[in-house]
Amino acid sequence: MQSATIPQNVIDQTITTISEKFPDEAARIEKGVRHSASLWRDRDGDVNQFSSFCVENFIGEEESLDLFFEKVSRNLEILNGHFNQISLELLEPLHLRYGEVTPIDEVFGGFSPGAHLDEDLYSSKIAFRITLNFPYYSLSEKEELGKDWSRKQWAYARLGDFFTSRVPAELKQEVSRVGSNSDVYISAYNIYAGQLEDNEGKKPFPEDMVLLSHWNLRDELKANYPLGIQGLHKQKMIYEVMKRIIDQTIPREVIDSDEYVWNPFSNRVTKGGQVVTIEREPDTRYKQIVDNFKALKAIDKYTPLDTYIKRKFEGEMEIAQPEVETLFVKFLESDVLKEVGLLISERLKRPLEPFDIWYDGFKSRSTINEDVLTAKTRNRYPNTETFDKDLPVLLTQLGFSNEKANWIGERVSVDPARGSGHAWGAAMKGQQSHLRTRIPESGMDYKGYNIAIHEFGHNVEQTISLYDMDYYTLNGVPNTAFTEALAFIFQKRDLQLLGIETNNPRQEALQTLDVLWSTYEIMGVSLLDMRVWKWLYKHPDATPGELKQATIRLAQDIWNNYYAPVYGMKDEPILAIYSHMISYPLYLSAYAYGNIIEFQLEQHLKDNDFASEVQRIYKQGRLTPNEWMQEAVGSSLDVEPMLLSAEEALKEM
Structure with a gap:
């Protein structure tokens, strides 16, 4: 961490001065002043200005602190919500199936509109007003003290988590740019399974099958377990593809292309029946x-x-x-x-x-031919609109009341994904959570449906943990594992939601x-x-x-x-x-x-009752x-x- 510019004696004197005025707040004063000092830079003012700022802006009265917290929470929700919406929309050409991805789409996708927000809040001293009055608690402190905290105290502590570091905007932009490039790379890593050939010259996969790595490769491998020896042969072929991707011996021109026939066992590539030489992927992964x-x-x-x-x-x-x-x-x-x-x-x-x-x-579905399941999902969900319309119905099947099911369904939008699909949560009340799912022109296949139900679990968590939260700073879950848990729980019930019951x-x-x-x-x-x-x-x-x-x-x-x-x-x-x-x-x-x-x-x-417990549990927040x-x-x-x-x-x- 960058060294602070405030000398220790100035920090100590500032703490003493404020503590004399508010002796009952000594612990909060010390944490707030020390944390603020660690974030203060020369451009924010000299040591005297730092001390004066702390003395003038520390809030010692409970009623005033509550009001300050309410105002800050409202404004942070506005800022986070709108920057989230801007990023969501800028990334649509990369995330959604809307025409060709052009270089300018990738540039905008890598642009972080909120990269300067933190620095602007520090420069305006808004961030310092927050760090001074709502100090940062370390993980060990939260675990030790949190057992006795009220909901409001937890909300106060989470506000202290908003400003723990001061990262230059250009570094945040670079993280966003590089991350977007990686996302584009992966979302286009399609393997045309219909063009895979074995050592006997046979093509075991459907001609139009396209599998995104690694998700669809894995899911197609799973789908072949009920097919016996024939399925085992296809599974071994998929594994050869995976190993070629891992060690980067995969011919680069067979990635996201159906122009070539490729034997992943021998790594031979042909075009029009003629063997062609193609360079391997140059460790791009x-x-x-x-x-x-x-x-x-x-x-x-x-x-x-x-x-x-x-x-x-x-x-x-x-x-x-x-x-x-x-x-x-x-x-x-x-x-x-x-x-x-x-x-x-x-x-x-x-x-x-x-x-x-x-x-x-x-799994229950392991004994069911996936073609049967796909026929069912394609008939029910030919496009994103039909899946979107069905969201409240799915929730009522899980025990949610009609009112709550419709309420959640109205706050989730289904979009056509370019990649395998994902869930993107809202960051302020009034916004939608987005369920991105990949639906071919032939309709939603079972693999896509299974993933979509997983993502819907995320959306349900995102909606409950934002809209049903008592304090904005507590919105969400402790970490992403907790939203993954609900996504898994939903995904496990995919057959039930198709009306297929098992009595094993x-x-x-x-x-x-x-x-x-x-x-x-x-x-x-x-x-x-x-x-x-x-x-x-x-x-x-x-x-x-x-x-x-x-x-x-x-x-x-x-x-x-x-x-x-x-x-x-x-x-x-x-x-x-x-x-x-x-x-x-x-x-x-x-x-x-x-x-x-x-x-x-x-x-x-x-x-316990599924729907009511899911709502109770995911209202706990962070x-x-x-x-x-x-x-x-x-x-x-x-x-x-x-x-x-x-x-x-x-x-x-």
């Missing part, structure tokens, strides 16, 4: 990670959490990174995973393959094993994500090629330690395929935590993760409940 690393590392010296790793975990997730890694390793070392692996192998009637990290056979007496056991196995997969991927970033901080000048080799080696090491004992083979790189590593730096741990939270929430929801869980289900975050339930489920199976 890893250049995106390097670019993001450099842009985010440049911010380090301007923040109290002096690495992006700390900012992501201690700051954003409010769980320290070593604690996250310890929890994940504890799970990955559990013996119950070997037993589940044996069960899956028995069910498949073959040894496990690396891509069985995505085994989908515990072992349904609960199957669901437990399903969550366990998907958690196993995503924890390994998350561990890789963290270790890649640790490696980058140790090798800040690494080239994309060097990062590629390190990523593959780290992926193989994690595989050998935690997956080889279950799968029976070593040195597999599959954990490195996730696109989130490219365009959502250090996001993957949110999915792993989302699974843990989902499991604990599901255990609670099965004995408490710390453990405090949120205690209020939601009466226990802290832990993997033990899932592991113990899995042992019981295995006995039942």
Whole structure:
């Protein structure tokens, strides 16, 4: 963090002067003055001006402080809301299926309209009025003190989180530009599956099938489990595609193109029946990670959490990174995973393959031909308008009242996505949350429907945790894992929402094993994500090629330690395929935590009314993760409940 310009003796004297006037506020005065001093720069005024500012602007009367808080909350909502709307609309050409993406679209997509906002608020002294009166509490302080805080005290503490660092606007712009470039790169990483050829010259996939990496590749792999040997052949072909993407031996001209026939086993490319020579992709995948690393590392010296790793975990997730890694390793070392692996192998009637990290056979839909499901979804949702219109109906099927279902549905808009789809929340009351989903001209296929229901879960959380919140500064959830949890909970009910009911007496056991196995997969991927970033901080000048080799080696090491004992083979790189590593730096741990939270929430929801409990729980807002869980289900975050339930489920199976 940049060194402060205010001498210690000036800080101490300022604290003493204010404390003499408001002796009952001594603790708040000290925190507020010290934090403000850490953010003050020479351009804000000299030391005497700093001291005078603090003495004149500290608010010691409760009634005046309340009024100040209300005014600031209102204005921050206005600013955040409108800047959010500007970004949303500027990114539409990149995120939505509206014609060709041009270079100017990419430039505007990488532009951050709010990059100068923080600095403007500091320059105008608005930010300092807030830091002085609503000081910043560290994660450890929140965890220690928060247990006894009222809702208002939590709201006050969250206002203190708005101004914890002072990052130059040009660095924020660079982060936005690089992030947008990565997003564009990933959203166009389509593999034309209909042009994939095996060693016998056969094309096993439908001619018009296009699969976005990695999401659709993974989902198509899942869809082939019911097809036996034929499905296994296609799964092996998809895995070869994945490995070519990971090691960047994929011919660059087959990406997002249907001009060539490609054999991913031999890497042979033909056009019009003639073999052609095409250069491999030049480590572009890893250049995106390097670019993001450099842009985010440049911010380090301007923040109290002096690495992006700390900012992501201690700051954003409010769980320290070593604690996250310890929890994940504890799970990955559990013996119950070997037993589940044996069960899956028995069910498949073959040894496990690396891509069985995505085994989908515990789900109700695993016994249903996906073509049947796709026929149903295409008939029901030929376009985004029909899906949009059906949102209230979906909610009533989950037990929401007609009034609440319509109320939420009116605050969510469905848009045609260019990529796999995502949810974009509102940042002020009066705005819509947006559900972006990919619907082909032939109508919504089952894969798209399954993802859309996941994103709808996000939208429901985004709407409840904004509109039903008692204080604006508490809006949202503790971190993204908590919104992922509700998205998983919705996604799990996709067949129910299609009107397909299952009456399997072992349904609960199957669901437990399903969550366990998907958690196993995503924890390994998350561990890789963290270790890649640790490696980058140790090798800040690494080239994309060097990062590629390190990523593959780290992926193989994690595989050998935690997956080889279950799968029976070593040195597999599959954990490195996730696109989130490219365009959502250090996001993957949110999915792993989302699974843990989902499991604990599901255990609670099965004995309570679904709709009313979802509304109660997601009205809590931005408490710390453990405090949120205690209020939601009466226990802290832990993997033990899932592991113990899995042992019981295995006995039942």
